[in-house]
Amino acid sequence: MADKKELINKITPLVENTLMRYGFIPVEIDFARENDRDILRIFIYSKTKPVTLDDCEKISRSLDEFLDELIDFKYSLEVSSPGLSRKLKSEKEYLIFIGKIVSIKTKTNDIFPNYKVEGKILDYNEESGVLIEEVETKNEYRIKINDIKSSNLVFK
Numbered sequence: 564m565a566d567k568k569e570l571i572n573k574i575t576p577l578v579e580n581t582l583m584r585y586g587f588i589p590v591e592i593d594f595a596r597e598n599d600r601d602i603l604r605i606f607i608y609s610k611t612k613p614v615t616l617d618d619c620e621k622i623s624r625s626l627d628e629f630l631d632e633l634i635d636f637k638y639s640l641e642v643s644s645p646g647l648s649r650k651l652k653s654e655k656e657y658l659i660f661i662g663k664i665v666s667i668k669t670k671t672n673d674i675f676p677n678y679k680v681e682g683k684i685l686d687y688n689e690e691s692g693v694l695i696e697e698v699e700t701k702n703e704y705r706i707k708i709n710d711i712k713s714s715n716l717v718f719k
Contacts, residue, residue, distance in 0.1 A: 567594045574603075574633055581625050582607055585618065590645045590659055591652060594638075601638040603630070606645045608659055614644035647718035654708055657687035664698065664717040669710050680704065681717060 571592055578589055590606040607614055607622065619642040627640065651657065651665065666681045674680075682695035685703065692707035 570594065570634065574630060577629055577633070578605060578626065581622065581629070585622055585625075586611065587614070587618070587622070588659060590649075590656060601636065602641055603634070603638050604641045604643070606643060606649075608645055610662075619643055645716070648715050650713065650715045654687070654689065657684055657693045660684055660716060661686065664719055665695065665714050666717050667693075667695065667706060667714040668712045669706065670712045671710070674704065674706060674710065678712070 571594065575589070575592055578592055582589055587607040587609050590608045591604070592606075593604050595602045595604060605622075605626075607619070623640055623642045626642070630640065651660070661684050664681060664683050666679065668679050669675055670678075672678050680695065680697055681699075682697040682704070684693060685696055686694040688694075689708075692705055692710070694703060694705050696703050
């Protein structure tokens with residue numbers, strides 16, 4: 564496989580433009596190698612509608628031909644939703660999932676006694692971090708990205 568990061572940078576504009584036409588945004592674009600196969604995984608999301616199997620198939624068919632022109636080796640394409648309890652892997656996902664409930668584990672208990680809080684994402688700012696409203700107390704907390712050990716969406 565060619566340089567993974569370079570290849571992702573090369574195909575990202577095409578993927579973004581195609582998804583935009585269907586009303587979706589890319590949450591993650593990644594190449595993985597599993598069982599001696601190269602797999603291009605594209606996770607899609609919409610703030611206005613759920614992602615269906617038909618949506619994934621339509622987008623996959625729409626991308627296939629164009630991606631084959633840009634990728635010069637054999638690979639499998641997988642298009643899917645991010646999942647109900649997706650682990651947040653990038654800072655941009657805090658922006659994508661504003662309004663959703665997340666479970667955040669912090670690196671220290673300075674912010675939360677049990678290192679963990681569940682709350683709705685109200686805002687995200689690169690400098691000041693993620694602003695959440697705790698589910699139970701409705702208190703608002705700003706957590707810097709460097710203080711977050713892990714976070715994932717919570718299905719309610």
